[in-house]
Structure formats: structure tokens, C-alpha cells
Amino acid sequence: MGHRVAEASPTKRTTIYDLAKIAGTSASAVSAVLNGNWKKRRISEKLAERIQKLAVEQGYSVNMQASALRRERSRIIGMIVPKYDNRYFGSIAERFEIMARDRGLFPIITCTQRDPELEVQAARAMLSYQVETIIATGATDPDRISEICTAAGVRSFNLDLPGSRAPSVISDNFEGARRLTEEVLRRNMRRFGATEPLIFVGGRGSDNNTTERIRGFRAAHEAMGIAVRDDCILPCGYAAEKAEQALQRLYDVAPDHPRGMFVNSTISLEGVLRWIKTSQPDLLQTAAIGCFDWDPVAQLLSDNILMVRQDVPTMLDQLWSLVAADQIAPVLIKVPPISAGLV
Amino acid sequence: MGHRVAEASPTKRTTIYDLAKIAGTSASAVSAVLNGNWKKRRISEKLAERIQKLAVEQGYSVNMQASALRRERSRIIGMIVPKYDNRYFGSIAERFEIMARDRGLFPIITCTQRDPELEVQAARAMLSYQVETIIATGATDPDRISEICTAAGVRSFNLDLPGSRAPSVISDNFEGARRLTEEVLRRNMRRFGATEPLIFVGGRGSDNNTTERIRGFRAAHEAMGIAVRDDCILPCGYAAEKAEQALQRLYDVAPDHPRGMFVNSTISLEGVLRWIKTSQPDLLQTAAIGCFDWDPVAQLLSDNILMVRQDVPTMLDQLWSLVAADQIAPVLIKVPPISAGLV
DNA sequence: CATCAATGCTTCATCGATGACGCATTCTTG
DNA sequence: CAAGAATGCGTCATCGATGAAGCATTGATG
Numbered sequence: 001m002g003h004r005v006a007e008a009s010p011t012k013r014t015t016i017y018d019l020a021k022i023a024g025t026s027a028s029a030v031s032a033v034l035n036g037n038w039k040k041r042r043i044s045e046k047l048a049e050r051i052q053k054l055a056v057e058q059g060y061s062v063n064m065q066a067s068a069l070r071r072e073r074s075r076i077i078g079m080i081v082p083k084y085d086n087r088y089f090g091s092i093a094e095r096f097e098i099m100a101r102d103r104g105l106f107p108i109i110t111c112t113q114r115d116p117e118l119e120v121q122a123a124r125a126m127l128s129y130q131v132e133t134i135i136a137t138g139a140t141d142p143d144r145i146s147e148i149c150t151a152a153g154v155r156s157f158n159l160d161l162p163g164s165r166a167p168s169v170i171s172d173n174f175e176g177a178r179r180l181t182e183e184v185l186r187r188n189m190r191r192f193g194a195t196e197p198l199i200f201v202g203g204r205g206s207d208n209n210t211t212e213r214i215r216g217f218r219a220a221h222e223a224m225g226i227a228v229r230d231d232c233i234l235p236c237g238y239a240a241e242k243a244e245q246a247l248q249r250l251y252d253v254a255p256d257h258p259r260g261m262f263v264n265s266t267i268s269l270e271g272v273l274r275w276i277k278t279s280q281p282d283l284l285q286t287a288a289i290g291c292f293d294w295d296p297v298a299q300l301l302s303d304n305i306l307m308v309r310q311d312v313p314t315m316l317d318q319l320w321s322l323v324a325a326d327q328i329a330p331v332l333i334k335v336p337p338i339s340a341g342l343v
Numbered sequence: 344m345g346h347r348v349a350e351a352s353p354t355k356r357t358t359i360y361d362l363a364k365i366a367g368t369s370a371s372a373v374s375a376v377l378n379g380n381w382k383k384r385r386i387s388e389k390l391a392e393r394i395q396k397l398a399v400e401q402g403y404s405v406n407m408q409a410s411a412l413r414r415e416r417s418r419i420i421g422m423i424v425p426k427y428d429n430r431y432f433g434s435i436a437e438r439f440e441i442m443a444r445d446r447g448l449f450p451i452i453t454c455t456q457r458d459p460e461l462e463v464q465a466a467r468a469m470l471s472y473q474v475e476t477i478i479a480t481g482a483t484d485p486d487r488i489s490e491i492c493t494a495a496g497v498r499s500f501n502l503d504l505p506g507s508r509a510p511s512v513i514s515d516n517f518e519g520a521r522r523l524t525e526e527v528l529r530r531n532m533r534r535f536g537a538t539e540p541l542i543f544v545g546g547r548g549s550d551n552n553t554t555e556r557i558r559g560f561r562a563a564h565e566a567m568g569i570a571v572r573d574d575c576i577l578p579c580g581y582a583a584e585k586a587e588q589a590l591q592r593l594y595d596v597a598p599d600h601p602r603g604m605f606v607n608s609t610i611s612l613e614g615v616l617r618w619i620k621t622s623q624p625d626l627l628q629t630a631a632i633g634c635f636d637w638d639p640v641a642q643l644l645s646d647n648i649l650m651v652r653q654d655v656p657t658m659l660d661q662l663w664s665l666v667a668a669d670q671i672a673p674v675l676i677k678v679p680p681i682s683a684g685l686v
Numbered sequence: 687c688a689t690c691a692a693t694g695c696t697t698c699a700t701c702g703a704t705g706a707c708g709c710a711t712t713c714t715t716g
Numbered sequence: 717c718a719a720g721a722a723t724g725c726g727t728c729a730t731c732g733a734t735g736a737a738g739c740a741t742t743g744a745t746g
Contacts, residue, residue, distance in 0.1 A: 013495060015702055026726050031703055041705080042724055059494050064471045065408040065417065066702035069731045074408065076472075084436050090427035094454050106468055108451045111437050125449055128407045129419075151402050152356060240639070266640070273643045296583070297609070297640045300616045358732055369696050374733055384735080385694055409732035412701045 014060045022058070023051055030055075034062065064106075068130055077105045077323075078126040079135040079159075080145070082114045083238075086266045087295055091312045092137060092159070099320055105132075114238065116140040120148065127152045133323060135159055140207070142166070155328065159319055160310075162208050167327045169318045171310045172334040173209050177216030177292060179339060180308045181262055184290035185224055187306070188260045192286055196258035197226050199250070201243050202268025205235040210264060213292055217262055232257055235264070243271030251279060259287035266295040273301070292337075309338045357403045365401070366394055373398075377405065407449075411473055420448045420666075421469040422478040422502075423488070425457045426581075429609045430638055434655045435480060435502070442663055448475075457581060459483040463491065470495045476666060478502055483550070485509070498671065502662055503653075505551050510670045512661045514653045515677040516552050520559030520635060522682060523651045524605055527633035528567055530649070531603045535629055539601035540564055540571050542593070544586050545611025548578040553607060556635055560605055575600055578607070586614030594622060602630035609638040616644070635680075652681045 016030040023030065025047065032041040033051040054060075068074040077100050081089045093109050100107035108126065112118040119136070123145045126134060134156045136145045142163030149156035150165070162168035181198060188194040200217055203210030214233060221228045231254060236246035243263070250257050259280075263269045269291045276283045284302045291298065294309035315335045322333075359373040366373065368390065375384040376394040397403075411417040420443050424432045436452050443450035451469065455461040462479070466488045469477060477499045479488045485506030492499035493508070505511035524541060531537040543560055546553030557576060564571045574597060579589035586606070593600050602623075606612045612634045619626045627645045634641065637652035658678045665674075 013702095016704095017702075027702085028704075028727080029725060032705080032725095035704080037705080042722090044724060047724085061467060061471050061495070063412070063473060063702050065412045065473050066731090067704075069406070069408045069412060069733095070702080070704045072731070084427055084433035085430060087428060090433060093427050094456070097454055098456075101464075106472060107453070109453075110450070111440055113437070113441075121444075124404060128404050129449060130406060130408050152404070270639050270643075273640065277643055295640060296613050297616065297638060297644065300613075300620055301640065301644055356732095359734095360732075370732085371697080371734075372695065375735080378734080380735085385692090387694060390694085406732050409701090410734075412703095413732080413734045415701070 013063070014058045015063070016060075019051060019054055019058060019060060023047075023054055025051070034060070035067075074130040074132055075105050076126075076129065076131045077107055077133045077135070078123075078131040079107065079109045079137055080119055080122055080126075080139060081109060081111050082138045082140075083267070084111055086293065088266070088293055088310055088312070089138065092316070095312060095316050096135070099316060103320075112139075114138075114140055116144070120144060123148050127154060133157070135319065136163070136166075137161075139163070142168075155323075155326070157319060157322060157327075159315065160209070162332055164330055167322045167329070167331045167333075169315050169322065169333045169335065170209070171315070172336045173212035173292075174216040174219070175334075176308050176310075176337040176339070177213035177262070178220045179216075180290040180292060180306060181217045181220035182224065183306055183339070184260055184262065184288045185220060185226060187288045187304070191288070191304075194258075194260065194287065195226060196260060197221055197228050197232065198260040198262045198290070199229075199232040199234065199247075199258055200262045200264070201234045201236065201246060201272055202238060202264030203235045204237060210235050213262075213264060229258065236268075238265055238267055240267055240271035240274065243268040244275045245271075247272065247275040248279065259283055261287075261289045263289060263291045264293070266291065266293045266298060269293070269295070269298055269305075273298070311335050311338050356406070357401045358406070359403075362394060362397055362401060362403060366390075366397055368394070377403070378410075417473040417475055418448050419469075419472065419474045420450055420476045420478070421466075421474040422450065422452045422480055423462055423465055423469075423482060424452060424454050425481045425483075426610070427454055429636065431609070431636055431653055431655070432481065435659070438655060438659050439478070442659060446663075455482075457481075457483055459487070463487060466491050470497060476500070478662065479506070479509075480504075482506070485511075498666075498669070500662060500665060500670075502658065503552070505675055507673055510665045510672070510674045510676075512658050512665065512676045512678065513552070514658070515679045516555035516635075517559040517562070518677075519651050519653075519680040519682070520556035520605070521563045522559075523633040523635060523649060524560045524563035525567065526649055526682070527603055527605065527631045528563060528569060530631045530647070534631070534647075537601075537603065537630065538569060539603060540569050540575065541603040541605045541633070542572075542575040542577065542590075542601055543605045543607070544577045544579065544589060544615055545581060545607030546578045547580060553578050556605075556607060572601065579611075581608055581610055583610055583614035583617065586611040587618045588614075590615065590618040591622065602626055604630075604632045606632060606634045607636070609634060609636040609641060612636070612638070612641055612648075616641070654678050654681050 016027045019030045020027040032038045033048045038048045097107045110122045112122050134149050136142050136158050138160040142158045143165045146156045146165035156166045158166050158168035162170050218228050234246040236242040263272050284304045288304040290306045292308050294307045318333050359370045362373045363370040375381045376391045381391045440450045453465045455465050477492050479485050479501050481503040485501045486508045489499045489508035499509045501511035505513050561571050577589040579585040606615050627647045631647040633649045635651050637650045661676050
């Protein structure tokens with residue numbers, strides 16, 4: 001029994017064996033008391049109180065590693081996000097953590113820099129630490145992550161970008177983009193008398209969100225009888241510099257390009273605004289820009305920037321309901337974004 | 344030995360016992376091979392290769408909970424951050440994760456909403472999961488966290504906001520604020536001919552960063568012979584709305600308030616800009632604003648917004664050198680911020 | 687060829703927590 | 717008052733990984 005000599009080292013953590021020795025009971029009783037199972041285990045209220053008091057005095061806290069090992073249940077839920085450089089993923093992370101804690105889970109979030117290799121590594125690391133669930137947010141290769149999880153017997157879910165091997169919650173990108181495009185085109189027409197198409201900037205041609213948004217972008221143009229200019233569709237990646245360079249390149253080869261734009265994220269918007277500032281400083285006085293993403297400061301920059309805000313609270317509610325329902329089969333839930341800036 | 348029957352459940356994880364059985368060796372040998380200790384343990388190259396191949400085939404991955412329990416070493420490093428709603432903490436989190444992984448550690452970051460109670464809860468949760476180190480970033484009550492860690496025999500460090508019970512790495516707030524204030528005052532003088540003092544908005548009067556910045560703010564005024572208006576020092580908290588309300592209140596009681604400002608974070612700047620937009624739309628044409636924080640979009644809003652960028656790479660380098668040196672005694676390292684927007 | 691060393695692996699206790707099982711007591715009930 | 721039920725708690729195997737100690741073999745040495 002005496003697994004431990006009294007006061008071995010001052011930094012040694014207190015265990016249930018220490019408490020048991022002090023209380024003159026068994027580790028089993030201490031365990032039962034401290035994990036709340038003592039009524040079922042028919043431990044007397046007197047002993048329970050004594051042990052609880054002792055635990056507080058001694059600053060005891062469970063070793064979750066040991067507990068998880070024994071219970072085969074870690075209570076850890078992992079989330080993978082691409083970046084922390086924008087409000088969207090930031091609010092997803094913050095809210096996810098709160099919701100996880102409310103549910104008695106321990107959230108661990110990791111940021112994988114939009115790098116598919118890192119995503120895989122991060123997922124493997126999480127699995128090693130025995131996560132029970134992984135949420136892949138905006139993953140470059142969601143199906144790869146699902147596969148790895150499935151092989152380890154761990155549930156996975158996709159958020160923001162859909163996959164085919166796990167349930168997914170995403171924004172309604174087509175409809176959101178269609179309405180945003182329509183609104184921008186309409187404003188450019190009304191306010192500036194322009195009937196040009198828009199430029200599409202940012203995102204990756206390979207990801208579902210971007211292709212859906214381009215589809216919505218095209219649909220809105222078509223509905224208004226405006227021909228899309230294919231050379232003005234620039235899914236150049238998410239980095240700000242990429243957007244800046246893409247616009248510069250477009251300008252070099254086609255100085256007659258349209259002025260209005262559809263920008264695919266705030267981080268791309270950053271590059272777009274930089275390009276505007278250096279190359280077309282008066283652009284925002286003559287054309288509106290739509291952004292499929294939301295940033296409060298960008299919102300203040302000009303009335304001619306229209307922003308669509310993805311509905312993070314609803315998306316996470318939906319996600320958690322899938323988690324709670326232990327949904328395994330791949331479903332696709334589309335959440336309409338909030339058209340905050342739209343009239 | 345036979346801890347497990349073959350193929351109990353398809354979701355059951357492969358263990359070293361499974362591999363040992365298949366390979367016809369002992370779990371001990373498997374363990375040694377897979378954790379790289381096999382040379383020391385005099386395992387033949389042949390067996391090692393066979394086991395490694397098998398591990399890959401079977402999709403084996405260590406159970407870090409079990410490993411950590413046995414080794415008494417989790418390789419987990421925890422970080423607590425207040426919010427994910429700004430570039431500063433976002434870049435700290437991103438970079439911290441990368442650096443932790445480079446060092447073979449498993450980073451877990453959690454966001455505590457500037458709530459001291461949540462900070463404590465989060466620290467306790469991390470300790471339960473056996474973190475080896477906790478970095479308290481921008482903590483409301485850093486010493487409380489240090490105490491809890493010390494009691495558990497775990498190292499702690501402070502970042503961004505200093506504490507008295509653990510080593511701290513922070514920005515040189517006094518000097519940074521002094522120079523920013525000086526620059527804003529000078530610009531207001533040169534460009535707008537104004538010799539008014541500035542308004543100080545945002546932050547908490549109770550935190551070290553804010554008091555140091557106010558000290559630098561005062562020092563710069565004094566050096567230029569400008570009297571600070573005490574009613575214009577508004578450490579109203581970090582939330583955007585708080586800044587907006589504080590300015591509104593100031594305007595109500597003192598409509599003669601100065602126009603130039605020192606804003607204590609980008610999130611406060613958001614509120615300031617909102618107030619400007621609704622109440623003083625031409626303010627930025629007649630006064631400059633300094634912001635002790637950096638945001639690329641705000642930077643584009645006006646040339647009259649001067650921003651100081653905290654030097655996250657250097658701060659984290661310093662932090663990791665303390666971690667590597669196993670520094671326990673409280674020291675205070677001040678890193679000069681980068682005056683990006685300053686001329 | 688006996689002795690000792692080197693090689694290659696297995697055995698087993700352990701990390702801390704958990705809970706099925708079982709053993710004493712005390713309490714009911716006929 | 718005996719038999720069974722209820723109460724209260726301890727024993728022990730277990731979760732998966734680890735490494736000190738030990739046990740066979742094979743190789744080297746005089």
C-alpha cells in the first residue's frame with residue numbers, strides 16, 4: 001500500500017495514497033470520495049467530509065493522466081484551426097473553449113498555419129494525448145484528418161471547410177456570396193453608375209468554400225446580366241501579400257480591370273487595402289468592395305466596404321449538437337452567414 | 344502478460360502489448376524500440392526494424408498519458424492568454440506553438456477572457472493534466488497563478504504582464520509609451536499647430552502595463568512642457584465599448600476636451616474609432632492618435648494613427664531562454680517595442 | 687576447455703486512479 | 717435470538733508504458 005514515503009520531495013504532487021495514509025483509510029475510498037462516486041460506493045458522509053477537507057488542505061488535484069488511463073476516457077476535446085490572425089477563427093476558438101468547459105471537457109486548440117503536413121502532425125499529437133474528439137476547422141485536408149481519427153477510433157468533425165468522411169458544419173457560402181455579390185453590384189450601379197463585373201480576390205481554388213463562393217459570385221452576376229471576367233477571378237491564397245501581388249499583376253496585364261471587388265477573407269482584404277492605398281488611393285470613392293468575412297476596424301474604414309459575417313454562434317451550436325448526438329455519418333450543415341453590412 | 348485478446352473491438356487502440364504479441368517479443372522490447380532507447384537496451388537491429396515496421400503497419404501511436412504517468416514527464420507546456428480578438432495575442436499564440444513544437448513539447452493554449460477566476464480554473468485544469476510549465480500571458484492576477492503552480496511543483500512564467508513570483512518578459516511600456524506620446528504630441532504640433540495634451544484611453548488602472556504607459560505618457564508631456572489633464576486619463580478597461588462609452592462620457596462633461604489621443608490597445612482603438620465615426624467624424628483630419636498596439640487594417644485607416652508594435656519574436660525568444668535555463672527566481676525582462684508607425 | 691565478458695532479451699514492479707469484489711459489522715425481522 | 721439484509725470500507729487487478737534487474741546464450745581469453 002505505502003506507495004510513497006511521507007514528504008519525499010516538496011515538489012512531489014499529493015496523490016490519493018498520501019491522502020489515504022493521512023486519513024487512515026484506503027486509496028480506493030479517497031478516490032471514490034473525490035470523484036463523487038462515494039454515495040454509490042456506500043462511503044459514510046463522515047469519512048467523505050473528512051477526506052474532502054483533507055484534499056483541500058493538502059492542495060490535492062487529480063492526476064488526469066492516471067485517471068484517464070484507468071477510465072479510458074480523457075475528457076479532452078481537440079480543435080485544429082488554421083490561423084489566429086483574424087476575428088473569425090479567434091471567435092471560433094474563444095467560443096469553442098467556453099462551450100467545451102461548460103460541458104466538462106478540456107479543450108485543446110492548436111493552430112496549423114494552413115499547412116496540411118502540420119495539420120496531420122497536430123492531429124497525431126492530439127491522438128497520442130488521447131483526445132476523444134477532434135474538430136478540424138478550416139482544414140486544408142479534412143478527409144486526411146478524419147481518416148487518421150477513424151483509424152484511432154476517435155470521432156472527428158469538420159468546421160468551416162467540409163469533408164466527405166465526417167460531419168461538417170460550414171457557412172452557406174454559395175448563398176452568402178451570391179447575396180454579397182448582388183449587393184455590391186447593386187451599390188456600384190446605384191451609387192457610381194457602374195455596370196462592370198467585380199474582381200474576385202483571395203482564397204484557394206482548391207477549397208470548397210472558395211469554389212462555392214465563386215459559384216455564388218457568378219450566379220449573382222448572371223442574374224443581373226453582367227458577364228464575369230475570368231481573368232479577374234484571383235483565388236491567390238489567403239495571405240495578404242498574395243492578394244496585393246495578384247492585384248498588381250492584374251493591373252499590369254489588364255489596366256482596364258473593373259474596380260469593384262469581392263474579397264474572400266479579412267486577411268486578403270488587408271492586402272487589397274494595401275494595394276488600394278499604394279496604387280488606387282481613390283478606389284473606395286468610386287467602387288464598393290464586398291468582403292466575405294468580418295473585421296470591426298475594416299468595417300469603419302469606409303461605407304463602401306460591405307461585410308458578411310459568418311454566424312459563429314450558430315455554427316458552434318450546430319457543431320455541438322452533432323458532437324452530443326455522437327454523429328458519425330458525414331452530413332453537411334450549412335449555416336447562413338449574417339449580412340451585417342448589407343442594407 | 345496477455346493483457347488483451349486479439350481484436351477485441353475495432354476501435355480499440357493498438358498498444359505495445361498488441362505489437363509484442365504479433366512480433367513474438369516482450370512489451371518491454373517494443374517500448375524500448377519505439378521510444379528510441381533500444382541501443383542502450385542492447386536490442387538487436389533486426390528486432391528493432393521488425394518492430395518499427397510493425398508499428399507503422401498497425402498504426403501504432405504511443406499513449407502519452409500512460410507514458411507520462413510512468414516517466415513523470417508529460418512534455419506538455421501550457422499557455423494562458425486573455426483573448427484571441429487581436430493580432431498581438433494571436434501572434435504570441437501562433438509563434439509560441441511553433442516554438443514549443445520545435446522543442447519537442449506539446450503546447451496547450453487556453454483563453455481566459457480577462458477573467459481572473461477563469462485564469463485560476465484554467466491553470467488548475469492544466470495542472471491536472473500534468474503540464475510541466477505554465478506561461479501566464481497578460482494575466483489579470485499573475486501571482487495567483489504562480490502560487491498555484493508553485494504549490495504543484497510546476498514552473499511558471501509571465502508574459503506581457505509582470506508578476507512578482509515568477510520570471511516575467513514584458514514590453515518596455517514606459518519607454519514605448521513615452522516615445523509614442525512624444526511623437527503624437529509633436530505631430531499634432533507640427534501638422535495641426537495644437538499644443539493640447541492627449542487623452543489616454545483604455546487599459547486597466549490596476550495593471551502594470553497601463554500604469555507604466557501612463558507614466559510614460561506623463562513623462563512625454565512633461566518633457567514638452569504640456570500639462571496633462573487628469574480628467575482625460577481614462578483607463579476604462581480593454582473592451583471596445585468601454586472606450587466608446589468613456590469618450591462619450593468625457594465629451595458630455597467636458598466638451599472642451601483635447602482631440603489627440605493615446606489608445607492602449609487595438610481593441611480599445613476599435614471603440615475609439617467607432618466613437619470618432621459617430622461623434623467626431625473629422626477628428627482624424629485635425630489630430631493624430633497613437634496606439635500602443637498594432638493592427639494592419641487600422642494602420643491603413645489614416646496616416647494620423649501612429650502605432651507601436653510589441654516585439655513578439657524577441658519577447659518569445661527571451662521567454663524561451665528563461666524556460667530553457669529553468670529560471671525560477673523572479674526577474675523582469677523588458678523588450679523595447681517596435682515603433683513601426685513612428686517616423 | 688573453463689572462465690569471464692558481452693550480447694540480447696524477458697520479468698516484474700511501478701506511475702496514480704479506479705471499481706468489481708469481498709469481508710466485517712451492525713441492523714432487521716420473524 | 718438466529719438468519720438474512722444493509723452498511724461501510726479495504727483488497728487487488730487493471731489501464732499502457734517504462735526501465736532496473738536478471739537470465740540465457742554466444743564470444744573471447746588464457
